Amino acid sequence: MSAPRHIDSVEHAAATPDVKLPYAELGVTDSEYQEIIALLGRRPTSGELAMYSVMWSEHCSYKSSKVHLRQFGQKMTESMKKNLMVGMGQNAGVVDVGEGWAVTFKIESHNHPSYIEPFQGAATGVGGIVRDIISMGARPIGVMDALRFGAIDHPDTARVVPGVVSGISFYGNCLGLPNIGGETWFDSSYQKNPLVNALAVGVMRHEDIHLANAQGAGNKVVLFGARTGGDGIGGASILASETFGDDGRPAKRPAVQVGDPFAEKVLIECCLELFEKDLVEAIQDLGAAGISCATSELAANGDTGMVVELDKVLLRDDTLTAEEILMSESQERMMAIVKPELLEKFLAVTGKWEVDTSVLGDVTDDGRLIINWHGETIVDVDPKTVAIDSPVYNRPMERPSWLDALQADTIHTRDRDNTSAGVMDQIRSVLSHANLQAATWITNQYDHYVLGNTAMATPDDAGMLRVDEESGLGVAIATDANGRYGQLDPRQGAALALAESYRNVASTGATPVAISDCLNYGSPENPEVMWQFAEAVTGLADACVALDVPVTGGNVSLYNQTGETPIHPTPVVATMGIIDDVARRLPSGWQDDGENIYLLGTTSLELDGSIWADAIHSHLGGIPPKVDFEHEKSLAELLSSAAHEGLVTSAHDLSTGGLIQSLTEACLRRHVGARIWLSELQERDNIDSVTALFSESQGRVLVSVAREDDVKFQGLCAGRGIPVLRVGVTDATQSALDIADVGVLGLDELHTLHESRLPEAFGPLVGGRA
């Protein structure tokens, strides 16, 4: 045991107004500290300062982003709300998917920890987002990961990538959650700041939705799960050592939390049994800011108060101070509000699962959050001032001075090599670009089978999971963002991220209904970054209105910088869609011989920001592609009808890399070749071969149609005003992609071009083709 330590109680704080607390070291500014004093009418205790410092941090309070994020709510129309059961503000949003089922999904960042300690950083990122899903009362049914790393050939990337991938693999696989998709990007913009955005999705019956609102005075506050240890409390240690001196405790505390997926798996099953038996009034997971966050948010959301005996917290390390316990980010913990008469039954369930449980205190109705420690009150605050009414900053914004020059620097004025040999060379360069590579090296390490409901997973356009085994009802989810587009035009970049993930989901035959977003940007203290962020939020909010999909929740990650240089604006959008029966899903590759291949949508000269521009010219400049939202909507409706009527045998969207990338992926998915001609496309759209193959124009999808359905399919397109053009025919007899007037690429060569870069950089592909 540690020696008894002086306690900075509320009483003591009131009596010692002149004691200086190290608030600056905790990231609290002078004005914020004065605001805390004003709120309390005295100086804060060290425990209170610990709480305010973490809850008012950018990560927890969204203090720089809040003013902009309001647009998502303000612009939401009645039509967007119609399927939304729980919106932003809770642990995750909930969407009605029909047949009495509700789906909750959310994407969240774990960027900085993943750079410091890739394995644990990424692992706990998965753990945290899964707990958000459980907190809503749902059974988690899948995870996805949207990853961005530095240049593929940089030595540090070879440190970060295997760590991040094995961390996600380890944690997700051990939880028994299928990993159904995501993305991987390499760009030097992320060199010292990889982005690890993890998504989780869960399902529940409508009546099983739980909220994080502590209500009912006299109800018990129960902490259960892993014991509380000294992880993730770098800040609190400052308080402990500076204020009260060192007494021989571990001097260094890990800044990155350490995950135990076994503990989380047991916790999931335990929570689900608690929900099933209706033993929980409200529930909240413990993530960032730990007990500080859970107690203050539960009380603030419920418009109540709480009395908590901090001594009751079960510890891994009994030398922890009160401040450290309040701030600890130990993983795999949950806090529930339980009716006293159900407590015994609650404890029986946690006992069955051998989950450590302690009753910390009671819900009160006086609107105060009171925390006692060793018999003295160390926290006495209005929980709303901690959890909700955090500072709001309207930070200065400024359109970057360099942006005009960047946008003027278009690639379109340069000569393009349209000779057959030249185009073939460009095809090889583009296909072997790091950002167009197969993710097999990564997804081989992820279990996508567990739970038995995976109808689609990488390399398909979206992940798709069956929700109802009887009816076949399912959901599809895809994540997308293109930082290059974001750099050229942050507003358009955000709209493009939504358009692409929306189209990916539509290409499976599902109907997009809602999104979650993870907005990754540089430092908000840089006015140019703040402008980029504000532009992106506006672009995304407007695009949501145009496509009639609400933002259900998400996450903002700021301060993503490599030194002084901010990352490319990276608004990762995860779109979720519904499909009546997953048996009607559209595969992303072709299967049978002699089917017609159609290109939906039109192609224009939109090579700025493209992979082609990077692969051929190492160029980033100009204006990113345009988005026609009405067209995207019609296209989605067309694909949904075509899937429903069984008129198309495959569908694959066009995005980064353009037509050549989609053709390659459609060939390689099932190893079926094709004969393609571009002449009619070039003539109709008035474009050259390079533009036809590499332009990243939006609103395009490649579909295959059996000959007997040709007339019906063309009729469907005409009826919806979707431009449609036959560009080829599948050819299962010869293993090649044969592009008339350009050249022939064997499927083996395509495979090598498409799948070699990751193994070259990170080690052999296990069980891969030689």
Place this chain on the structure above:
Amino acid sequence: MRVGVVTFPGSLDDRDALRAVRLAGHEPVALWHQEHDLHSVDAIVLPGGFSYGDYLRCGAIAARSPIMADIIDAANKGVPVLGICNGFQILMEAGLLPGGLIGNDHGQFICRDQELVVENTDTRWTAGFQENQHIVIPLKNGEGGYIADEETLKRVEGEGLVTFRYVGINPNGSLHDIAGLRNDAGTVVGLMPHPEHAVEEGFGPDTDQAMRNGTDGLTFFTSLALEGVLR
């Protein structure tokens, strides 16, 4: 038949095994690791996962859990037992099958559609296959490398206990490409790959006919119903 599937803390594929049992026409029965009650089942599946967090060694703690004492007794009396992945590890830790399983030689977790050859159909779980039939079912593990001493290897090979062998690619460095084994009686079978993930069209491995249409795993569970296959 009533077929029990044991849930240990950390079991992951228990629901999938219960579904496979149901799709094969049997009555699925959930069994709990802390009980000494097999609920009069006719056969038992030990599912995949990370039982007890796979602390100590994979399957080591589960092999000593309360219900395993009853399962070992039942197995010795001829009740069919199938161990999948972590279940295979548990069967070895319990001494019901010979040898051991260690970390994959390449050091990574691997998930892939794996081709196997069924070398022995004289078991309660493989009677429905043709001798030397090639099948494709998912494989997903971090510690699936089969090891045994020379003498044991000679015995499992000599006595025809090797039930499944990896074909094409050995995904984890298993000796002799061994993917699964049976006991002498053909009642206890264990393997690393996951038959319960290839039982339903649309959710299994890709086949030549269509995406995710492989159902080769279903035969494991329908084999149980075949009469007179035991010697």
